Amino acid sequence: MSALAYAWRSLWRNRRRTLITLTAIALSIMIVQAFHNLAIGIYARMIDDGVRAGSGHLAVYRNGYLESREEGLSFLPGDLAKQVRAIPGVSRVLPRIYLPALAQSSSDSRGILLVGVEPDAERAVNPFLKKLPEDGMLRDLDGRDAVIGKRLLTDLKLAVGRKLVVTAQHRDGTLHSELLRVRGVVETGIAEVDGSLLMVGRQRAALLAGMSGEIHELAIILDRADDDRRVFPALAELTGSRPEVAAVSWKEAMPNLANAIKLDYAGQKFIFVIILLIVTIGVVNTLLMSVMERLREFGVILALGSSPARLRRLVLLEALLLGLAAAALGSMLGSLFTWYLVDTGIDLKNFVPENMEFGGVVFDPVLRAAWDLVWMVRIALFVTGLTVLAAFYPAVKAGRITPVEAMRHS
Amino acid sequence: MTLITLANVFKTYRHGSLEVPALVDFSLVIDSGEFTVLAGPSGSGKTTVLNLVGGLDRPTSGTVTVDNLDVGGAPAGILADYRLRRVGFIFQSYNLIPVLTAAENAEFTLMLQKVPRPERRRRVVALFHELGIAGLEERRPSDLSGGQQQRVAIARALAAFPGVVLADEPTANLDSHTAEELLDLMRDLNTRRGVTFLFSSHDDRVIGRARRVVRLEDGRLASDSAAHR
Numbered sequence: 001m002s003a004l005a006y007a008w009r010s011l012w013r014n015r016r017r018t019l020i021t022l023t024a025i026a027l028s029i030m031i032v033q034a035f036h037n038l039a040i041g042i043y044a045r046m047i048d049d050g051v052r053a054g055s056g057h058l059a060v061y062r063n064g065y066l067e068s069r070e071e072g073l074s075f076l077p078g079d080l081a082k083q084v085r086a087i088p089g090v091s092r093v094l095p096r097i098y099l100p101a102l103a104q105s106s107s108d109s110r111g112i113l114l115v116g117v118e119p120d121a122e123r124a125v126n127p128f129l130k131k132l133p134e135d136g137m138l139r140d141l142d143g144r145d146a147v148i149g150k151r152l153l154t155d156l157k158l159a160v161g162r163k164l165v166v167t168a169q170h171r172d173g174t175l176h177s178e179l180l181r182v183r184g185v186v187e188t189g190i191a192e193v194d195g196s197l198l199m200v201g202r203q204r205a206a207l208l209a210g211m212s213g214e215i216h217e218l219a220i221i222l223d224r225a226d227d228d229r230r231v232f233p234a235l236a237e238l239t240g241s242r243p244e245v246a247a248v249s250w251k252e253a254m255p256n257l258a259n260a261i262k263l264d265y266a267g268q269k270f271i272f273v274i275i276l277l278i279v280t281i282g283v284v285n286t287l288l289m290s291v292m293e294r295l296r297e298f299g300v301i302l303a304l305g306s307s308p309a310r311l312r313r314l315v316l317l318e319a320l321l322l323g324l325a326a327a328a329l330g331s332m333l334g335s336l337f338t339w340y341l342v343d344t345g346i347d348l349k350n351f352v353p354e355n356m357e358f359g360g361v362v363f364d365p366v367l368r369a370a371w372d373l374v375w376m377v378r379i380a381l382f383v384t385g386l387t388v389l390a391a392f393y394p395a396v397k398a399g400r401i402t403p404v405e406a407m408r409h410s
Numbered sequence: 411m412t413l414i415t416l417a418n419v420f421k422t423y424r425h426g427s428l429e430v431p432a433l434v435d436f437s438l439v440i441d442s443g444e445f446t447v448l449a450g451p452s453g454s455g456k457t458t459v460l461n462l463v464g465g466l467d468r469p470t471s472g473t474v475t476v477d478n479l480d481v482g483g484a485p486a487g488i489l490a491d492y493r494l495r496r497v498g499f500i501f502q503s504y505n506l507i508p509v510l511t512a513a514e515n516a517e518f519t520l521m522l523q524k525v526p527r528p529e530r531r532r533r534v535v536a537l538f539h540e541l542g543i544a545g546l547e548e549r550r551p552s553d554l555s556g557g558q559q560q561r562v563a564i565a566r567a568l569a570a571f572p573g574v575v576l577a578d579e580p581t582a583n584l585d586s587h588t589a590e591e592l593l594d595l596m597r598d599l600n601t602r603r604g605v606t607f608l609f610s611s612h613d614d615r616v617i618g619r620a621r622r623v624v625r626l627e628d629g630r631l632a633s634d635s636a637a638h639r
């Protein structure tokens with residue numbers, strides 16, 4: 001026999017109570033693990049959609065451009081694009097031009113954002129462009145094709161195949177106009193984008209503004225979102241030799257999304273803390289009850305010559321075993337739940353309007369979790385620690401028993 | 411050789427403002443190897459004497475010395491070790507740990523002493539044999555009769571080879587036949603192993619089997635069959 005055997009069997013003395021406590025702890029672990037994984041999955045998806053439709057996981061700008069969006073603040077990428085593409089973990093590099101412009105159809109005019117892109121690279125990553133039919137996408141860098149936001153199309157009373165004129169300021173100060181033809185229509189679900197987006201080949205945009213070869217943004221798509229910690233230093237090293245440009249992560253380039261996620265997760269964390277607090281109080285109660293029921297036995301153990309410290313350790317050991325059993329069961333349930341959430345997910349289509357926008361990004365109505373194994377292990381160990389912590393007061397109480405009193409009164 | 415000395419021991423329990431004298435100027439000397447019973451009516455102080463000798467309680471005044479250790483004044487840590495290594499306890503209601511088997515109960519103090527497992531088992535099996543409960547090692551206390559349980563408790567008390575075994579009414583919960591058997595067993599152990607026994611009893615037949623009878627009344631020594639020494 002060992003202290004371990006004594007602790008384990010003692011735990012099961014009151015089978016029902018231990019089972020209830022164990023289940024409560026395990027369920028709290030399951031809920032916290034599964035909902036954390038769900039949140040991580042949703043955020044990852046949002047970040048992914050966000051960066052793909054937006055400015056990439058990482059991006060390079062001329063200093064000051066991000067704050068002012070001043071179209072004069074462009075830069076010559078030179079070899080940068082090629083060098084960045086060579087960094088391990090980088091999936092795509094997308095040079096872009098952004099120009100405030102005026103679009104006119106035969107019947108109306110609107111202020112727009114003219115975006116000059118590299119069509120093939122852009123279509124490969126942008127979820128909205130991916131949806132376009134084969135003949136709905138820009139064909140070349142300097143063509144007159146335009147892809148246009150759905151609302152802008154209606155506002156200008158245009159249709160696919162119709163012509164429009166865009167006017168923007170040239171570097172020399174004069175206004176230049178270009179004739180374009182609508183080739184494709186995108187609908188992102190974000191009113192601001194759908195009402196002002198007009199995408200053309202990069203060279204056509206550069207021509208209009210007289211900024212040949214220069215760009216405003218070098219958006220970088222990574223293989224994995226969490227690679228940014230590895231890629232960023234390599235990128236910073238590349239841009240280090242060019243003091244006029246700087247690399248930023250999506251968190252800086254899209255602060256709305258980053259903040260929305262931070263806030264959402266903070267709220268979730270708060271709920272986690274409350275769940276764990278309630279469970280801990282329940283565990284304290286159970287352990288205290290189990291100690292109070294065994295005053296006599298503990299009195300005997302002390303009389304037989306155990307030191308109070310030894311007895312306290314026995315009580316803590318019981319709690320540790322309870323915690324470990326709950327962690328194992330809870331992680332199993334948490335894994336099953338997560339597996340379901342990864343595999344099937346939660347379909348919100350029936351509950352919410354067609355498009356869900358969060359932090360300026362539209363996302364898929366089927367919520368799916370993503371595995372965060374390190375965090376799952378960490379929370380399981382944390383709850384085990386909490387259980388042991390919950391045993392401290394009962395353990396101290398057990399150590400204070402005097403054998404004479406304990407045996408007299410029972 | 412003197413093993414236990416109680417010298418002018420007073421023990422007073424306090425209930426708020428009420429003082430209950432449990433022992434009044436009580437003195438007693440017990441040699442090693444004796445087989446002594448504390449007799450006396452209920453409330454006369456028998457349990458109190460045993461608790462003091464066992465280091466479970468401290469005298470209000472006077473001294474309690476066992477094997478040259480000042481049991482009345484030693485710090486708690488020393489007392490725990492004293493109980494673990496030098497005293498064996500047998501309780502009226504056996505007080506076996508219900509979740510442990512008979513053998514595990516008997517091994518308990520040895521486990522606390524960190525005696526290696528095979529050695530523990532060897533000693534306990536031998537003791538079970540000696541106590542006539544061989545074969546019951548794997549039973550839980552709830553599957554044992556009162557007499558069997560008390561034999562397991564005796565095995566637990568003896569397993570660590572203590573200098574003295576203290577037993578508070580060890581036979582009070584047993585029928586008289588079993589009680590006498592148990593007492594003979596204890597006396598046998600006393601003779602063969604030289605273990606000092608100090609126990610309390612109400613039962614005249616049990617008292618009659620002791621070699622020395624110390625009677626208490628109202629916390630005082632009333633008579634001592636060895637008073638002539």
Ligand SMILES: Nc1ncnc2c1ncn2[C@@H]1O[C@H](COP(=O)(O)OP(=O)(O)OP(=O)(O)O)[C@@H](O)[C@H]1O
Pocket residue numbers: 408423424430431432450451452453454455456457458459
């Ligand atoms: N912890 C205590 N608190 C208060 N009074 C106590 C306590 N322990 C014993 N007493 C009192 O001290 C006196 C002696 O008690 P003790 O238990 O030693 O008697 P006893 O001879 O063992 O009696 P019994 O045969 O009933 O077991 C009694 O009056 C008892 O009520």
Ligand SMILES: [Mg+2]
Pocket residue numbers: 456457458578
């Ligand atoms: Mg008594």
